[in-house]
Amino acid sequence: MDSNFLQRLITPAQTKIAMLIMDGLGGLAREPGGLTELETARTPNLDALAARSALGLTVPVGPGITPGSGPGHLAIFGYDPIRYEIGRGALEALGVDFELGPDDVAARGNFCTVDAAGVLTDRRAGRLPTELSRELAARLRTIRLDGAEFFIEPVKEHRFAFVMRGSGLGEALSDTDPQRTGVPPLPVQALAADSERAAALANRFITAAAGLLADQQPANAIMLRGFARFPTVPSYTERFGLHAAAIAVNGMYRGVARLAGMTVLDVPGVTLADEFSALERYWPEFDFFYLHVKQTDTAGEKGDFDGKVRVIEAVDTLLPRLLALGPDVVIVSGDHSSPAVLKSHSWHPVPTLLCAEHVRADGIAEFGERACARGSLGVLPAKDVMPLALANAGRIAKYGA
Amino acid sequence: MDSNFLQRLITPAQTKIAMLIMDGLGGLAREPGGLTELETARTPNLDALAARSALGLTVPVGPGITPGSGPGHLAIFGYDPIRYEIGRGALEALGVDFELGPDDVAARGNFCTVDAAGVLTDRRAGRLPTELSRELAARLRTIRLDGAEFFIEPVKEHRFAFVMRGSGLGEALSDTDPQRTGVPPLPVQALAADSERAAALANRFITAAAGLLADQQPANAIMLRGFARFPTVPSYTERFGLHAAAIAVNGMYRGVARLAGMTVLDVPGVTLADEFSALERYWPEFDFFYLHVKQTDTAGEKGDFDGKVRVIEAVDTLLPRLLALGPDVVIVSGDHSSPAVLKSHSWHPVPTLLCAEHVRADGIAEFGERACARGSLGVLPAKDVMPLALANAGRIAKYGA
Numbered sequence: 001m002d003s004n005f006l007q008r009l010i011t012p013a014q015t016k017i018a019m020l021i022m023d024g025l026g027g028l029a030r031e032p033g034g035l036t037e038l039e040t041a042r043t044p045n046l047d048a049l050a051a052r053s054a055l056g057l058t059v060p061v062g063p064g065i066t067p068g069s070g071p072g073h074l075a076i077f078g079y080d081p082i083r084y085e086i087g088r089g090a091l092e093a094l095g096v097d098f099e100l101g102p103d104d105v106a107a108r109g110n111f112c113t114v115d116a117a118g119v120l121t122d123r124r125a126g127r128l129p130t131e132l133s134r135e136l137a138a139r140l141r142t143i144r145l146d147g148a149e150f151f152i153e154p155v156k157e158h159r160f161a162f163v164m165r166g167s168g169l170g171e172a173l174s175d176t177d178p179q180r181t182g183v184p185p186l187p188v189q190a191l192a193a194d195s196e197r198a199a200a201l202a203n204r205f206i207t208a209a210a211g212l213l214a215d216q217q218p219a220n221a222i223m224l225r226g227f228a229r230f231p232t233v234p235s236y237t238e239r240f241g242l243h244a245a246a247i248a249v250n251g252m253y254r255g256v257a258r259l260a261g262m263t264v265l266d267v268p269g270v271t272l273a274d275e276f277s278a279l280e281r282y283w284p285e286f287d288f289f290y291l292h293v294k295q296t297d298t299a300g301e302k303g304d305f306d307g308k309v310r311v312i313e314a315v316d317t318l319l320p321r322l323l324a325l326g327p328d329v330v331i332v333s334g335d336h337s338s339p340a341v342l343k344s345h346s347w348h349p350v351p352t353l354l355c356a357e358h359v360r361a362d363g364i365a366e367f368g369e370r371a372c373a374r375g376s377l378g379v380l381p382a383k384d385v386m387p388l389a390l391a392n393a394g395r396i397a398k399y400g401a
Numbered sequence: 402m403d404s405n406f407l408q409r410l411i412t413p414a415q416t417k418i419a420m421l422i423m424d425g426l427g428g429l430a431r432e433p434g435g436l437t438e439l440e441t442a443r444t445p446n447l448d449a450l451a452a453r454s455a456l457g458l459t460v461p462v463g464p465g466i467t468p469g470s471g472p473g474h475l476a477i478f479g480y481d482p483i484r485y486e487i488g489r490g491a492l493e494a495l496g497v498d499f500e501l502g503p504d505d506v507a508a509r510g511n512f513c514t515v516d517a518a519g520v521l522t523d524r525r526a527g528r529l530p531t532e533l534s535r536e537l538a539a540r541l542r543t544i545r546l547d548g549a550e551f552f553i554e555p556v557k558e559h560r561f562a563f564v565m566r567g568s569g570l571g572e573a574l575s576d577t578d579p580q581r582t583g584v585p586p587l588p589v590q591a592l593a594a595d596s597e598r599a600a601a602l603a604n605r606f607i608t609a610a611a612g613l614l615a616d617q618q619p620a621n622a623i624m625l626r627g628f629a630r631f632p633t634v635p636s637y638t639e640r641f642g643l644h645a646a647a648i649a650v651n652g653m654y655r656g657v658a659r660l661a662g663m664t665v666l667d668v669p670g671v672t673l674a675d676e677f678s679a680l681e682r683y684w685p686e687f688d689f690f691y692l693h694v695k696q697t698d699t700a701g702e703k704g705d706f707d708g709k710v711r712v713i714e715a716v717d718t719l720l721p722r723l724l725a726l727g728p729d730v731v732i733v734s735g736d737h738s739s740p741a742v743l744k745s746h747s748w749h750p751v752p753t754l755l756c757a758e759h760v761r762a763d764g765i766a767e768f769g770e771r772a773c774a775r776g777s778l779g780v781l782p783a784k785d786v787m788p789l790a791l792a793n794a795g796r797i798a799k800y801g802a
Contacts, residue, residue, distance in 0.1 A: 001462075001463035001464070001466070001483070002483070005463070005483055006463075006465075006466075009466065051434075052433060358429060358740070358742070358743060358747070360429055360430075360437075360749050360750075360770060361430075361433065361434070362771065362774065363434060363771065374775070375774070376458060376750070376770070376771070376774035376780070377780065378458075378774075378779050378780035379779070380464070380780065384463075384464040384465075387463065387464045387465030387466070388464050388465045388748075389465075390465055391464075391465030391466070391467065391747075391748040392465075396465055396466060396467065396748070397467075398467045398468070398469055398745075398746055399462055399466050399467065399468055399469060399472055399482075400468060400469030400470075400471045400472040400473075400482070400486065400487065401469040401470065401471055401487075401488065401489030401492060401627055401653075
């Protein structure tokens with residue numbers, strides 16, 4: 001279904017939609033015949049909600065495709081994640097509240113350590129303290145080169161967002177991080193003719209940075225990767241008629257939400273409970289809320305099966321606070337799977353629940369992978385969840401006579 | 402799957418397909434955890450048929466989209482309902498057996514009542530008797546204007562089909578019905594430059610009609626809405642190699658069937674039993690039959706849960722007459738859902754059953770929303786039902802060597 005088709009049917013309403021995303025929610029059993037993380041978790045509140053919901057398994061990008069966080073989120077937000085591609089660099093810049101513009105090419109920057117011969121000895125410069133990183137970023141900001149303006153925004157530890165601004169800069173640029181030590185960082189290469197000028201500028205910047213950092217240990221060089229321009233994505237207001245807010249602690253998710261035109265809310269701390277507090281505080285002000293739980297994915301990527309179970313149980317305990325607000329539509333899902341046994345993102349479809357007054361409830365009183373496989377939503381593209389949520393929120397007009 | 406791809410694989414056969422469409426079939430439970438209309442209905446014949454069938458839930462247009470009758474029918478007929486869009490006016494004209502041509506712009510007409518100041522006091526002119534409507538339509542036929550020929554066909558009570566015929570008339574025209582009384586009817590406005598001439602003609606016609614009807618009470622004016630040209634849709638013969646017939650009492654459904662190139666059969670009365678009698682009478686002459694049951698939707702739109710249950714039970718009682726004819730393939734489905742609790746069409750997927758000798762039966766001896774959610778057809782686009790029916794009818798050749 002073409003997004004323009006949906007857009008013309010969007011109709012205003014006073015309803016509210018809450019989307020609770022547990023990052024990397026989908027899992028796998030530890031042993032054949034066993035239970036997944038979600039199936040293992042004791043989740044009385046999610047199970048009770050499931051009983052009143054339509055269940056299904058969402059496919060973020062396509063069958064067999066393991067999504068990164070960007071495409072996973074774009075999909076559950078209702079965008080075609082193949083059409084709208086967000087580079088890592090653009091996400092990093094969005095995550096530190098950098099206002100990317102149409103003349104910007106962003107990259108993810110790392111401080112790193114090289115030896116006297118220029119060979120990489122530590123890709124993360126010993127994960128140097130954020131405070132030091134901040135000072136070094138200020139030093140890099142003094143670099144002036146003809147043809148572009150440069151912005152350096154510290155992120156955390158050795159990471160920073162790098163942005164070059166100049167008209168007609170291409171984004172088809174190779175990474176300089178060789179992904180291993182014992183070799184020198186790579187030069188930026190233009191992967192298309194329109195990006196040659198950008199490649200030259202980035203290389204000149206890297207050289208200048210090495211000069212400025214030569215007296216530093218361990219952060220005596222930088223690497224850049226994930227060069228990307230800012231994609232143009234129609235906002236939630238344009239596309240769905242929603243005044244949307246995002247609650248997320250980590251930069252990247254705040255960045256994707258901002259890309260979709262959501263207002264990124266202040267969270268009074270970094271815990272799950274703090275996120276639910278933000279939800280309660282801002283509830284009257286918006287009609288769509290995205291609440292992001294990072295810790296499920298963190299545990300999954302670490303291979304910490306039990307840890308992931310505990311995070312899911314913690315979310316289950318907080319769920320009544322969301323339900324008490326009286327949302328018209330509740331979505332509980334993930335942006336992708338991160339099974340602890342794989343210690344990584346995976347292609348597996350994601351358990352998804354949609355609850356609303358007029359949803360056709362499946363009567364399955366369990367929220368888990370196999371329960372969702374029996375649900376009436378079937379196996380569906382993640383981008384189809386938002387149209388269903390909007391319909392249940394009374395926000396889509398009838399098509400045709 | 403592209404329709405041209407399917408078309409080149411179509412192969413002739415002597416088999417017969419029967420498609421029984423209960424309008425607005427899908428429903429919702431009255432209370433959480435309850436049964437839908439279809440689940441409530443006592444349907445021994447449908448249940449026995451379900452046991453030998455593949456079951457699924459069809460999505461007429463797309464996730465979350467509530468279809469009108471036109472798109473809902475096009476979809477279950479096997480057409481892409483977004484690609485082929487039928488306006489209300491075109492449907493109305495088709496429904497009264499008007500042969501719409503490429504130079505025609507049709508609209509749905511209403512006789513209405515206005516006061517001395519031109520303010521609308523009754524949008525339906527007291528639902529004036531069809532006989533009077535017929536006389537007034539004859540009067541409107543005397544209107545002659547340069548630039549177009551006009552056709553007026555009475556439909557029922559206050560309704561008539563309006564067609565203007567002239568080369569190069571656009572269809573981007575606004576409705577004149579303000580959808581409420583206490584204000585004057587609106588003028589027709591051109592919504593695109595190519596429709597300005599058509600707008601002027603329609604407004605001149607409305608003025609002339611008001612002159613001719615000035616002495617009438619209550620029908621002293623007309624309103625026009627749903628302006629539309631006749632879409633070009635490949636016929637069932639071209640597309641599926643089928644010699645198709647339609648059995649429907651109501652104009653709009655006869656119209657959509659005619660659009661698909663079906664022969665619209667005479668029904669000896671207006672009851673469900675009359676429709677099944679027409680099916681029996683014409684059975685030898687065609688190889689595809691569409692039989693339309695309107696009353697399920699009528700009850701659903703009225704909010705009459707029990708009435709909808711009774712209609713489904715009545716259809717179940719008649720079903721053996723259809724099965725006795727020995728169809729090679731039977732489809733039982735709906736064009737959309739019309740849950741009584743919503744009193745309207747809705748976006749919910751539609752219970753669907755496909756029975757044939759070589760269907761892979763699910764062995765689920767129940768025809769209902771949740772039974773179909775467990776079926777092997779899964780959640781599928783309504784337009785995919787016809788290819789499955791054709792395959793089961795031995796009408797699709799192997800693709801590739």
